[in-house]
Amino acid sequence: MQALNVASGDIVIVCASVHHGNTRRVAEAMAAASGGHVYEPGDEALRAAGDCALLGIGSGIYFGHHHTSLLAFAGALEAGRNRSAFIFSTSGTGDRLARLAGRDYHQSLRTILCNRRFRVEGEFSCRGYDTYAPWRIFGGFARGHPDMNDLQNARTFMLSLGRGI
Numbered sequence: 481m482q483a484l485n486v487a488s489g490d491i492v493i494v495c496a497s498v499h500h501g502n503t504r505r506v507a508e509a510m511a512a513a514s515g516g517h518v519y520e521p522g523d524e525a526l527r528a529a530g531d532c533a534l535l536g537i538g539s540g541i542y543f544g545h546h547h548t549s550l551l552a553f554a555g556a557l558e559a560g561r562n563r564s565a566f567i568f569s570t571s572g573t574g575d576r577l578a579r580l581a582g583r584d585y586h587q588s589l590r591t592i593l594c595n596r597r598f599r600v601e602g603e604f605s606c607r608g609y610d611t612y613a614p615w616r617i618f619g620g621f622a623r624g625h626p627d628m629n630d631l632q633n634a635r636t637f638m639l640s641l642g643r644g645i
């Protein structure tokens with residue numbers, strides 16, 4: 481596996497995690513593996529994203545898309561510099577099951593980033609504990625996720641990103 485070849489201070493990870501903090505745990509694992517910094521969407525994140533070599537951007541999935549605050553953040557990014565980015569998410573079903581059902585949870589965010597002239601170097605997703613109705617009645621869905629294995633996969637994903645950058 482090839483390690484990331486961007487300076488760790490140049491890695492900015494912007495994360496909206498509003499349901500159970502699931503995606504934040506993934507973002508923190510990615511930051512710990514790469515020396516990157518985690519931000520919530522907002523002005524500080526926009527400033528940091530303006531200078532970084534690699535931008536990570538992720539949230540939980542809500543009704544088939546990344547969180548609206550993250551989509552708005554992506555839409556506000558400075559365009560036209562052909563920089564590197566990666567996308568991540570957590571969701572109740574996980575990406576594989578969603579794709580089997582014909583859903584692409586990352587599509588909206590990917591389209592925005594491509595329109596802002598970012599190169600999407602990789603995408604990561606895993607399941608995240610979901611207590612949105614009707615799952616609450618049954619004690620939740622994807623209980624225990626992200627688990628140790630998911631977080632290890634997130635770290636491995638970060639370290640393997642260096643291939644394209």
Ligand SMILES: Cc1cc2nc3c(=O)[nH]c(=O)nc-3n(C[C@H](O)[C@H](O)[C@H](O)COP(=O)(O)O)c2cc1C
Nearest residue numbers: 497498499500501502503540541543544572573608
């Ligand atoms: C209002 C709402 C809508 C959701 N919609 C979806 C969905 O469309 N597909 C899915 O797989 N999970 C869905 N989930 C589950 C979340 O994506 C999952 O719990 C995620 O890990 C939450 O991340 P967070 O804790 O970082 O906010 C939804 C959760 C909520 C609260």
